[in-house]
Every structure is written in structure tokens, then in C-alpha cells.
Amino acid sequence: MGNWIDNKNILKWVEEDNHELSDWLKRYFDSSNFYDNRRTLNTFIREEVKRISSDENAHKAEIYKLYKHWKNYEKKLNNKANNVGKLQLELPKRASDRLKVLSNADGVSQSKYLEKLINFAHKNPKQVSPNTKAQPPYELKTRSYCDSGSLTDANSKILKEKLDSIDEKVTKLLTELS
Incomplete structure (x- = not known):
């Protein structure tokens, strides 16, 4: 042997x-x-x-x-x-047991469950804590000028007319140059 x-x-x-x-x-x-x-x-x-x-x-x-x-x-x-970093948490035994039960019920590891909780808290900060100071990122809102007739604001109509007249003048200049 x-x-x-x-x-x-x-x-x-x-x-x-x-x-x-x-x-x-x-x-x-x-x-x-x-x-x-x-x-x-x-x-x-x-x-x-x-x-x-x-x-x-x-x-x-x-x-x-x-x-x-x-x-x-x-x-x-x-x-x-995978850009994974370590995080060390000190939790009370009761919170640790709850985390274990919840992650087992979800069928994922405790770290994946915590990652899900963090993502949820990032997307819904007011549901996690009503006094949160976290603010959603600023979204730049753009105004569209379309010919569908949805412009009801008087300033928007004036602006659209001015843009149209500028467009006509540019087109006229380009045709004269060519």
C-alpha cells in the first residue's frame, strides 16, 4: 500500500x-x-x-x-x-439573531441581506427614517418644445416663436451662402 x-x-x-x-x-x-x-x-x-x-x-x-x-x-x-470591501459590525445578540432569521428566510447570506437593506434605504430614505437628512440626487429637468400644441404657457409660446424665427433666419443665410 x-x-x-x-x-x-x-x-x-x-x-x-x-x-x-x-x-x-x-x-x-x-x-x-x-x-x-x-x-x-x-x-x-x-x-x-x-x-x-x-x-x-x-x-x-x-x-x-x-x-x-x-x-x-x-x-x-x-x-x-468584485470590489467587495469588509465591514465589521457590532450588533446586540438579539439584532444578530433577527438578521440571521431574516436572511435565512430570504435564502441569502447575511452580507447579501444587509446589502439589500442598504440599497432599499438608499432608494427609500424616508421609509427607513422619517427624519433622515439624505436627499435624492438632483435631476435636471429639461423643457421640450414640440409642435404637438401642448405648450400652454405664454412665455413658452413666445420663446417658441423666437426660436422658429431664428431657425428661419439661419436657414435663409445658409441657402444664400451656398
Whole structure:
């Protein structure tokens, strides 16, 4: 019977074409001798774990530790790509329990549930807190001048007539120049 470390099923999480994993392993093991054409990521990990530790229990612990460190690093890469930042909250136990119940009922993680709450509060600040100082962003309102006859304001009619006369004068000048 062979060593546990040589079992082919222990490194299922290793993808041979994963360049991030390859670069991370080189840094993790402080190894510059990875660029051997015969070596794959699997064999590299097995040889480095054998070099570091001596018995089967130490191999298992080292592989488990390596897997946890890689998943943590992979999560950081994913968070960085998605512009995710960390936020630490100190909540009373009761509020924490309520958050857990609500997020479970919604079928999402607690962080996603908090993100939904923040988005809701941003869109509806008066529903969250009637005394809020948050104001919606300013919307620039433009006035349209159309020929549909919807202009009822006297100033708008005068302005439309002036614009039409300017348009006629510009058209006349352009035709004379050409």
C-alpha cells in the first residue's frame, strides 16, 4: 500500500491550468524550482508536502492547511475583482439573531441581506427614517418644445416663436451662402 500523499483523490481541488494557483504556490512554498517541464501542480504540491513533513498525519494536516489558505486567497481575489470591501459590525445578540432569521428566510447570506437593506434605504430614505437628512440626487429637468400644441404657457409660446424665427433666419443665410 502506498503513502496517503500519493493517493490520486486528495488533490481534487487543484486545477492544472490555474495560473493564480501556480503563482500562489510558488510564493507559499518559497520555491523557485517549479519550472520543471515534467512537474504538474499536483506533483509539485506532493513533493513540497513530503519535503516539509515526514509522516502521514503531518501530510494530512499540511494538505488541509494548504487547502484552507488557498481558498482564503481565492476568496480575496474574487472579492477584489468584485470590489467587495469588509465591514465589521457590532450588533446586540438579539439584532444578530433577527438578521440571521431574516436572511435565512430570504435564502441569502447575511452580507447579501444587509446589502439589500442598504440599497432599499438608499432608494427609500424616508421609509427607513422619517427624519433622515439624505436627499435624492438632483435631476435636471429639461423643457421640450414640440409642435404637438401642448405648450400652454405664454412665455413658452413666445420663446417658441423666437426660436422658429431664428431657425428661419439661419436657414435663409445658409441657402444664400451656398
